[in-house]
Amino acid sequence: MALRAALRSRSGLSGLLSQRSSCSSDIRMCVSPLLVPQERNYSTPPKIRVEFDQSTGVAVMHMQSPPVNSLSLDFLTELCISVEKLEMDKSCRGLIITSAQPKVFSAGLDITEMYGKSPEHCGAFWRSVQEMWLKLYGSNMVTIAAINGSSPAGGCLMAMTCDYRIMADNPRYNIGLNETQLGIVAPFW
Numbered sequence: 001m002a003l004r005a006a007l008r009s010r011s012g013l014s015g016l017l018s019q020r021s022s023c024s025s026d027i028r029m030c031v032s033p034l035l036v037p038q039e040r041n042y043s044t045p046p047k048i049r050v051e052f053d054q055s056t057g058v059a060v061m062h063m064q065s066p067p068v069n070s071l072s073l074d075f076l077t078e079l080c081i082s083v084e085k086l087e088m089d090k091s092c093r094g095l096i097i098t099s100a101q102p103k104v105f106s107a108g109l110d111i112t113e114m115y116g117k118s119p120e121h122c123g124a125f126w127r128s129v130q131e132m133w134l135k136l137y138g139s140n141m142v143t144i145a146a147i148n149g150s151s152p153a154g155g156c157l158m159a160m161t162c163d164y165r166i167m168a169d170n171p172r173y174n175i176g177l178n179e180t181q182l183g184i185v186a187p188f189w
């Protein structure tokens, strides 16, 4: 109910939709180099599952990368491709992002991507982080983070890039930025 209300309350949704259609050709032209089809390892299950309801125009994106939906390069690439596909579909007007994992929305950046990797890999990884938040923040869809678990650091960033956030009321679930505690600094961009 709350999600539907949030979608309905978005003023000028029709204007938004016409805005989407007017720039949809641009979107098609702006497929970023990051999203050029990558070698897909079909032996691993998809990390993102999208359910699109044609009758409401609302897509639900389930993050399903056990155990904690950490934001790895593969995960972020898959997420960005999914967002981009929905963005190009003019009949999709709203996107709800949620987690299929119990108790965790997203644990933030995958820490293993930041340790012992080549500078090239680190560059690709941080570009994919940037790509993720730019895609969500700049989306023409109404975006909602349905935060059904803890969402530290990069998970918080992802939620913040959405138009609306609704968080499950559970004192065990935390959200916020903990980079200082971790001793890392997000690179300048």
Ligand SMILES: CCCCCC/C=C/CC(=O)SCCNC(=O)CCNC(=O)[C@H](O)C(C)(C)COP(=O)(O)OP(=O)(O)OC[C@H]1O[C@@H](n2cnc3c(N)ncnc32)[C@H](O)[C@@H]1OP(=O)(O)O
Residues within 6 Å of the ligand: 067, 068, 070, 103, 104, 106, 107, 108, 109, 110, 111, 112, 150, 152, 153, 154, 155, 157, 178, 179, 182, 186
């Ligand atoms: C201008 C603003 C710029 C902002 C830029 C954004 C920058 C963000 C930086 C980051 O995101 S760095 C990552 C920060 N994240 C964390 O510190 C989260 C740490 N994890 C937790 O707090 C907990 O794991 C949890 C998410 C609350 C879940 O707790 P739970 O008890 O359910 O599970 P665990 O037993 O702790 O973990 C299970 C399993 O998952 C591994 N893991 C957890 N988090 C990460 C992670 N971020 N990356 C990679 N792996 C992670 C953990 O090690 C366990 O693995 P194991 O093999 O089963 O031991």
